Amino acid sequence: MYTKSAILGLLALTGNTFAAPVADVTLVQRETFKGTAFKGDGSAKAGWPTDSKWVTFDKMWSTNKPKIGCPAGTTKNSAAETDNIKAGIQSVAKSSGVDQRFILAVIMQESHGCLRVGATASPGAGVNNPGIMQSHNGQHNCPASGACGKDIITGMIADGTTGTKDGSGLKQLQEKAATVTGSKEKAQLAYWAARYYNSGENSIKKGSPLEIDTNDQPGATPSYSSDIANRLIGFSD
Template sequence: MSDQEVQDLYDAIKQVSQQTRVDHRFILAAAMQETRGCVRAKTSISPDGTVQNPGILQSFRGNHSCNDDGKVQNPCPKAQILGMIQDGVAGTADGGHGYALDLNAQATLDGVEYAQAYYRAARLYNSGEIDSSGDLGSGSATHCYASDIANRLTGWTDAPSACTLD
């Protein structure tokens, strides 16, 4: 990534954080977890092949990307970077719930502490559900997702994940 793209990513995270009230550190940790913060990340496809998840946050049916069907934009425009962060955090018009909605839903549950709401929201963003046991490492999708985000928030950066649930 260019220095300008890094600055644009930083600016987008700060802007969307202020708009949605989702902590900017959490947004950065999620971006690093999803794509290592790559502005030209390839679009992921759902296991059944029906849903495209583009951009830095691999947002559900997102509308912004700098790597559409192999057409890579270099440099990645500031508006696209902002759009990728907005799609993942604020949600998409096509039903992508975004971290903010998941976080707000979890924060209002009885017995859920503020910090817990973030990790539960991460799990929901990744898989769309929390296992009935309440264990964030159980159920469908990436079992280490919430754990890895928690570790990123406590300083883990370069080492491979120590999580062995997947």
């Protein structure tokens, strides 16, 4: 488990917020991601990139791999551990049906792939958000020192993608998005799922813009879905 100061140190390094699914809160708001500031409901009609505009997983991985990092004082990933992140993403994507590119985008948004990022707590919600996807009461997390096994790494990815006994993952949130929006656009459902993952399952309604008002959702990242879209079309930080 990491202290708040250690986690804030990582925030300073990466510019990310650790945005927990369902819990509605984060430690700090994330700075605006460089790229296009997409606005609206995540649809192609609103100008958001369709999945045909997403880069390939191999391209996305090669772009992001050099930027996977941890702050000073935190044990960094070994080369083998970082390779196991890739393998874990591909394994969970295959078993869950969630696009591997979407999983990687959320990992980079949440933790920059730092395996020993630790956990954040959702104030007032009694929710612990561990691991590289900062999942909802996830059961997998790397030790602060020593090797982090492949099974743990894959488990962290599964917690965030397929959910835990206490909260939804990307898979369930995409299904919810399909029900709420009635959309069949793969990309739009991913952007809605990202919004839910960051600010909670009940944070937006059909027809709502994905850039939420932080006065209504304190601690959420207004540009979270837009950030994910930018990552999927090749931007990285």
